[in-house]
Amino acid sequence: MAAPLTMHFDVSGDLLAGARDCEAEVFLRWYGNSREQLAEEYGPYEDSSAFLCIADEHGDVLAAARLVAPGGASGLKTLTDVGREPWNVDGARSARAAGAELETLWDVATIGVRRQSADTARLSLALYHGIVNVCRANGMSGFVAVLDERVRRLLDSVGIVSRTLPGASAAPYLGSPSSTPVYVLRNYMFDQQRREFPDAYRLVTLGHGLDGIAVPGLDHFRYDRFTDADLARWQTGELADLPIMA
Template identity: 45%
Template sequence: MAFRLLVAHSPAERDAARQVEADVFLQAFGNTPELLAQEYGPYEERSRFVAVIDDESGVALGTARLITDGAAPVKTVLDIAGAPWHLPVAESLAAVDLEPATVWDVASLAVDPRYRAGAAGAEVSVALCHGIWRYARNCGVPGMVTILDDRVHRLVRAMGLPWHAMAGATSQPYLGSPASTPCVFAVATAEAEVYGSRPDLAPALDHGVFRSITVDPADLAATRGTFVDSAEPALVGAPRRDTTGWRPPTVRRESAPLR
C-alpha cells in the first residue's frame, strides 16, 4: 500500500475526497448525497480537501473539507451566530486576535471506518490534522473555526491540538450530537502549544513524520486545492505526479471517526 497525504487538486482527487466524506456521513448520520449537496453546494468553489489517498487505487482513506474565507462568512461562522449559541462571533474571535472575515472553516472530517483502528489507522487521523495545520500555514491563514462534538474535542485536545472553545461558547445539543462546542484554532500560537502539551506527537503533527503515510511538502503547497473544473485544463502549479485515474444551513456534523 502507498498512502499519501495531499491537498486534492485534480478532479479525480477531489472526487475521491468527496466520496469518503459522503460514505462516512451516510453511514454515521444517514446524510444523503442530496443533503450534502444542499449543505456544502454553496461552498463548493471555496472548498479544499486535505486527504490521505491510496496511490494504487486512487481511493481516499480520509479527508477534511476546508472552506476558505470569501465574500460571505464561512459555514461555521453562520452556524454559531444562530441557534443554539447566538454567539457574537466578532467578539468571540477577537479574544484570540482573529476576525470572522479571515478565518477558514474545518467543515468536515471523515475517516473510512477501515482505517480508524490500530497504529496505521491512528496515523490517518493524525496525518489529516497535520495536513490541515500545515496547509493553513502555507496559505497564510491566521486561524480556523469548527463545531466539535465534545467527545471529538476531548480527543483532539488529548492529541495536543489547540482547538479551544470559543469565548462565550457553551456545550449544546446540536444536529444529532448530544453535546457540541464551537472551537477555534489560532495558528500563531499553535506550535508552542503542541510542543508544550504533546512533544511526543509534535514530529507528526508539525512536520508530518509518519511510518505508513508519505508526506511531500509540495503536496501541501498553497498552490494546490483551488477549484478545478473537470472540463478545463489543470491550473499552473498542479501536482507534479500524474494523479488522474446567506441562509444558515440545516445540518452540519463532524464525522464519526473521531467520536
C-alpha cells in the same frame, strides 16, 4: 508491506469525487447525515472549499477533510452557523473577541476516516499533519470548527487544543448529540503543543513517524485560489511562517 498512501490537497477529478464519498460515508455513519443534507449544508461554501485527502496506490480515498478558506461569498460556515439556533451568537464578533484575524481564519468543516481503513489512528494523525501544512503554506492565523465532543477530545490529546468561541457552548448539531463551536489560534497552538505535547508535536506538526504515507512538499499545500498579493502580504507581515523546530 502495506500499499503506500499519498496525501493530496485541493483535489479535483476522481480524487475530489473520492473525498466527497469518504465525507458522505463517515458523516452518514456517525451522525446520520445524508448526501442531500451535506449538499444543503456545504453547498454555499463550494466556491471556497478545498479537500485534503489520503489515497492509496489505486486512487481510493481512505481519509478526507473539507477546509473552507477565507474570502468566499458565504464566509466561514462555523461563523455563520453559530449565529443560528441553538447559539444565536454573532460569529464574526465572537471570533474577533477571541483574538482571531478574520482575513486569515479558515474553517475545518469536516474530517473523517473510512471504517474499512486498517489504521484509522495513523490516518487521523496524518490528516491533522496535513491541516498544519495547509496552515503554514497559506499564512493561516487560525481556524474555527464545530467539533463533536468526541473529536474534540481526540484533537486535544495530540496538542491541537481548541477553545470555545465566546458566547457559545456544547449543544446538539447536525446529528451530533454534543458539539461545540471552537477556535484555534496558530501561534498559541504550535507553542503549547511543542511545550506540553512534544511527542505529538514531532508527529503531527513535524510529520516525523508517519511511515507509509507520502506527504508532498509545503508548496503542494498552497491554496491556488489565493492571489500572489494575498500570500505576499501574509508571509512578509506579522503572519510570516513560524519556525518549525525539531
